[in-house]
Amino acid sequence: MRPLLVVGGRELAARLRDGTALLIALIAPIVLATMFGFALGGDDDPPLRATIGIVDHDGGEFPASVRREALNAEELRGVLTFKSYVDDTAARAAIDSGEAGAAIVFPAGFSASVGAGDGGEVTVLESADTPLAGVIARSMVDRISALVDARTLAVRASLRAGVPPEDVKLFVEENGAAGPSLELASDPVSGGAVDLAVYYGSGMAVMFAFFVVGLSARGLLTERQLGTLARMRAAPIPAWTAVAGKGAVGFLLALVSMCATWLSSELIFGASWGPPLGVLALILAHVFAATMIVMLVASGARTDAQADGYTLGVAFVFAFLGGSLVPVYNLPDFLQTVSLATPNGWVSAGLTELAAGGGLADVALPVAVVAGIGVVAGVLAVLRFRKGMLA
Amino acid sequence: MKPALVCTDLVKRYGDRTVVDRVGFHIDEGEAYGLLGPNGAGKTTTISMLVGLLRPDGGTVTVGGVDVAADPIAAKRLIGYVPQDIALYPELTARENLRFFGRLYALPRRELAARIGEVLELVGLADRADDRVETYSGGMKRRTNIAVALLHRPRLLILDEPTVGVDPQSRVAILDNVERLVAEGMSLLYTSHYMEEVERVCTRVGIIDRGRLMADGSKRELVAELGGSDRVELVVDGDVEATAEKLRAVEGVSEAVVTGTSSVRLLATGGRHLLPTLIAAASGTAAVTGVEVVEPDLEAAFLHLTGSTLRD
Structure with missing residues (x-):
């Protein structure tokens, strides 16, 4: 333990002496989180008062039912307003003028086509200026598509089973596919409930955790180039002391960095990240995972510049895929799935849970997954260090 | 008394290339042994295995009777290793460098402070001890590099090309210091490709070339082979x-x-x-x-x- 403290103390002193700890761990994430918060956060979040236009060329029961169900959805109460437009052009003009955030277009004969088991397609009109209204509209359309598919399947099955075409609608509804119903408790929509000041604040904290640990990884490679790593390894201390000492300091500085960004976000914007215990659990898990991932990256680097480059690459790719830079719900579906391969994605999901009123128990899964990612990366890092730098 | 160092059949391979091929020699207590060979002969690789920095692909190393593979920490306590390249923190002073490495050898705080003063005197840097290493000349850096290895009073001092790139004055000072340490009873492994240094400091010499120990003996014995x-x-x-x-x-x-x-x-x-x-x-x-x-x-x-x- 004593050698670990000696090496850790030296690493901490080096980071404080050259000023990188202060800059990367505190100033940069707090300043960026604050700037993002002021630019994109606050009380004017578009998703919380989204207006969705409806262009009903159908006039049947399906569009009416969708409106009714969406307005009754618990998650959207007080948030969603529908406005009717006569055609696509009028809806597009309304979106362009900011009157509506997005619009759903039901084609003529949609209800009849679905009722007959022939399926149907609705389209969404969106604007880059109101991305979250678009998210809600697309989420609704996803649900509509699922219902249409189910209904189509049921009708076709019934027809094949010999139900006469004129009776099939009644038959299907009596047997469980009783018209459209929407349940909009989907992740993207509830994601809109997170204040963007919190979203970007946590995103910056999560991304900078990698950079902060990266300083220690760089330090390790610098020591290797200086020859001091070999000198440490020739000392009567356990072989892993140098790596562990550096990693421990990276972990602690990243923890301080994330907590400071969290605190600053709450103090500056008055926006809560959620119950402190849940937030702390997510932060601890993420800092652990980031430390192990960066150490894994460092284990393959030959120079400090290479370690820097690798860390930068991993941090930005994970930040993008994991929703630290761009909200996950703005990503294409397959990238939303990919985001769950990153600790960033799970931390974002965990914070969303907390923002939706969840507690420590509700983030158990994200915490476990992020910690698991850390364990896997840690094991791989150990194996790689044993074959390389510590061979 | 157990020999200061015994290595037997040391082998190190990188892929198909064997860079150290069944090297073996021993150093008696208080003896100065020189490993002489051209650059790239395998001297540094051999030393890296002796001090526990590299795992040999074959062979054994014991330092003061302690097997380096079986108990590396105990073996490393007996060794003072001076790497070929300067291995110091340039932004720290010599005293700060010595304090850091001394702590890794678990020297008690008070004893360490006194010992730092002693080794700085020994290498002639007492008056520049609180200057940053980056402001030192090459020779002063070399002497600090050696001072670090002396802090814990090792039984075996291993010097890997300690005079590379130093001015003649520092070279003489380094060799004087090394001779004094040997005279005081410290065992020494000295590698160099400077013949005159090895002749001056060492009583026994191993000649290494292309990873193999070609001969091993006193200067008289080696010369006698010439007929x-x-x-x-x-x-x-x-x-x-x-x-x-x-x-x-x-x-x-x-x-x-x-x-x-x-x-x-x-x-x-x-x-x-x-x-x-x-x-x-x-x-x-x-x-x-x-x-x-x-x-x-x-x-x-x-x-x-x-x-x-x-x-x-």
Whole structure:
């Protein structure tokens, strides 16, 4: 333990002496989180008062039912307003003028086509200026598509089973596919409930955790180039002391960095990240995972510049895929799935849970997954260090 | 008393390349042993295995009777290792560097402070101890590099090319210090490609080339292997390669190598009497402009054993 403290103390002193700890761990994430918060956060979040236009060329029961169900959805109460437009052009003009955030277009004969088991397609009109209204509209359309598919399947099955075409609608509804119903408790929509000041604040904290640990990884490679790593390894201390000492300091500085960004976000914007215990659990898990991932990256680097480059690459790719830079719900579906391969994605999901009123128990899964990612990366890092730098 | 160091059949391979091939030698307590070989001969790789920085692919190392593989921490306590390159924190002072590394050797705080003062005196840096290492000359850095290895009073001091790149004054100071430490009873492993350093400091020498220990013994024993051969240094004006080739064919010449753009080194029996024949043999490809016949020495022994020079 004593050698670990000696090496850790030296690493901490080096980071404080050259000023990188202060800059990367505190100033940069707090300043960026604050700037993002002021630019994109606050009380004017578009998703919380989204207006969705409806262009009903159908006039049947399906569009009416969708409106009714969406307005009754618990998650959207007080948030969603529908406005009717006569055609696509009028809806597009309304979106362009900011009157509506997005619009759903039901084609003529949609209800009849679905009722007959022939399926149907609705389209969404969106604007880059109101991305979250678009998210809600697309989420609704996803649900509509699922219902249409189910209904189509049921009708076709019934027809094949010999139900006469004129009776099939009644038959299907009596047997469980009783018209459209929407349940909009989907992740993207509830994601809109997170204040963007919190979203970007946590995103910056999560991304900078990698950079902060990266300083220690760089330090390790610098020591290797200086020859001091070999000198440490020739000392009567356990072989892993140098790596562990550096990693421990990276972990602690990243923890301080994330907590400071969290605190600053709450103090500056008055926006809560959620119950402190849940937030702390997510932060601890993420800092652990980031430390192990960066150490894994460092284990393959030959120079400090290479370690820097690798860390930068991993941090930005994970930040993008994991929703630290761009909200996950703005990503294409397959990238939303990919985001769950990153600790960033799970931390974002965990914070969303907390923002939706969840507690420590509700983030158990994200915490476990992020910690698991850390364990896997840690094991791989150990194996790689044993074959390389510590061979 | 147990030997300070025993290594047996050390092997290190990188892929198909064997860089250390069954190297074995021992150093008695208080003995100064020199490992002599050209750059790339495998000296540093061998040392890295001795101090526990590299895992050997074969062979064993014991330091003071402690097996390095079985108990590396106990073995490392007995070793003072001075790496070939300066291994110091440039932004720290010499005293801060010494304090950090001293703590890794678990020296108690008060004892460490006193010991730092002693080793700084020993290497002649007491008056610059609180200056940053980055402001030091190459020689001062080298001396600090050595001071770090002396802090914990090791039984075996391992110096890997400790005078590379230093000014003549610092070189003398380093060699003086090393001799003093050996005189006080410290065991020493000294590697160098400078023949005169090894001759001055060490009582026993191992000659290593291309990863193999070619010979091992006292200077007298190694030179005796030459028989009656002398070392003949020729300065020539002309085609030096062709001249060396021609001289190699002269009867009585056992080795002939080019040592510079206009110099050839020979091992020759009865070198003094052979000179007219050598000069005649060289004619046609070069003119001999200088001759020196040297009594058998380590340089000649090295040439005899390896067929090459201690190239820089």
